[in-house]
Amino acid sequence: MNEMPTLASICTPNLTQRAKLSTAPVSADPYRSPAYFELERENLFKRAWLTVGRVEQxxxxxxxxxxxxxxxxxxxxxTRDRNDKIQAFYNVCAHRGNQVVLAERGTASRFSCGYHSWTYRNDGTLLGIPDAGNFFDVDKEKCGLKPIATEVWEGWIFINHQETPEVSLETFLGDFGKAFAGMVWGNSTKSVFFEARLKANWKVIADAFAETYHIPTIHPATIGTTFANKINPFSRPISGEFWGPHRQVSTFGNPEYAPAENAMVEKLAYANIDTGNVLGASGTAEMQKFLEHSAVNPTRSKHWAVDVTWVFPNFHIDLSPGGFWSHRFWPVSVNETRWEAEFHIPDATDARGRLQQELYVARLAEILLEDVTNTERTQRGIESGAFDTMQLQDGEVMIRHSLHHVDKWVKAATVAEALAAD
Ligand code: FES
Ligand SMILES: [Fe+2]
Known part of the structure; x- marks a missing residue:
């Protein structure tokens, strides 16, 4: 008979101390101070590399x-130009500032401004000015769409507000980039996309997806029995990795999970799929390669569910046996955020696959709604002034690590200083 594993044998304790972080309560001000938000704008979001999507898009x-x-x-x-170069530009007409491209996405070799028809190639160069003879010495070379520093890492497109970024994307990603080198991002061509604006600070939303302590309370019916069990009732993480400002925790999955007797649709969808503790699954060769990468379930735990990977500052990639999904948390104001979530799914090859996807998407929508339910209430509570500090437990280590590095960037004179080891 197998011996029952203990919590200590499954979950690494003291992740906070291992990450060399203080265990003291944390300040609530970064979530509510307009002055702090302005510092985040200037010193963090205008200096860090930010991801805006994948090359498959x-x-x-x-x-x-x-x-x-x-x-x-x-x-x-x-844009992707005729030489396959991927480049971001300010979508701003050099004539008088109108937005040149209005469509959300599409294919075009040139763009024409909807105000006076100045025309640009998709590599940003200015092609034509109607009635050019009535202008005064316009230097067409200088009137292209203004480029934004753009780099691609493992298929992820990053941009930087600095005209000449202080550090390359490679330096910014550091050891995180090395740990994830060569990753096969399975099923990345198709996705289900969710977007919402929420009245809460961007960190409140990011934090909502950064810990599993909330699983038994807010997800009891959806994933309460997949991410927790009798041995680990509060869904403590199994391990954590920290690379400079970037971070990951591997979350616990209940290996004994099976759909309930009366959950007929789930039973049918998941029959023959040997991944009970996951949100979605597919058995393709591409997915096998993804799962074999050393950055996925890095401790090779049998109790693994999902690696919540937080690329500093506002990007999550979640790696699971069924593939990966991502979140971006775009600050709008100190207490408003535009949240994007994108779930990558394979093409369904048969009716069961189709049913499984439908169930996956329906479940996800439910889980995500559960995740954001408390965020606006939480923001109001933080802004009330009822407290000045928050208590964080060990399973909330990614939140503490995030706050620590945001604060470093906010206060640092240079990016090199912000990235320097503590
Ligand atoms: S503002 Fe674009 S053509 Fe005038
Ligand atoms: Fe959650």
């Missing part, structure tokens, strides 16, 4: 996507 020369980066107060357009 620009599948062919001519593909483009537009977005607004609220914290920069800037509309942007990202």
């Amino acid at each position: 620009l599948p062919e020369p001519g593909s483009f996507v537009t977005q607004t980066i609220e914290i920069w107060n800037a509309p942007i357009v990202i």
Whole structure:
């Protein structure tokens, strides 16, 4: 007979101390102070590399996507030109500032401004000015779409507000980038996308997806029995990794999980799939490669469910046996956030696969709603002034690590100083 494992044999204790973080209560001010938010804007979001998507979203020369980066107060357009170069630009016409590209996405080799028809190539160069003869010495070379520093790492597109970024993306990602090198991002061509604006600080929303202590309280019916069991009733994480400002915790999955007797749809969808503790699954060769990567379930735990990976400052990638999903938390104001979640799914090859996807998406929507239910209430509580500090337990270590590094960037004179070891 197998011996029952103990909590101590499954979950690494003292993740906070291992990450060399203080165990004291943390200040509530970074979540509510307008002055702190302005420092985050200038010293963090205008100096850090920020990810805006994946290369698959620009599948062919001519593909483009537009977005607004609220914290920069800037509309942007990202293009793949005829030389396959991926480049972000300010989506701002050099004539009098109109937004040039209005579509959310599409394919175009050139863009024409909707105000006076100045025309640009998708590599940003200015092609044509109607009635050019009536202007005064316009230097067309200097009137292209203004480029934004853009780099691609493992298929993820990053941009930087600094004209000449103080550090390269490689330096910014540091050991995190090395740990994830060569990752096969399975099923990355198709996705289900969720977006919402929430009246809460961006860190309140990011924190909501950064710990599993809340699982028994807010997800009892959806994932309460997949992410917790009798041995680990409060869903303590199994391990944690910290690379400079970036971080990951591996969360606990109940290996004994099985759909309830009366959950007929779930039983049918998950029959023959040997991954009971996951939110979605697929058995393709691509997914096998993904799962074999040393950064996925790094301790090779039998009790593994999901690696919650937080790329500093506002990007989560969640790695699970069924694939990966991601979140971006875009600050709008000190107490408003635009939240994007994207779940990658494979093409369904048969009816069971289709049923499984439908169930997956329906469940996800339910779980995500549960996750954000408390965030606006939490923000109001933080702003009330009823307390000045928050108590964080060991399972909430990623929140503490985030606050520590945000504060370092906010206070640092240079990016090198912000990235320096403590
Ligand atoms: S503002 Fe774009 S053409 Fe005039
Ligand atoms: Fe949750």
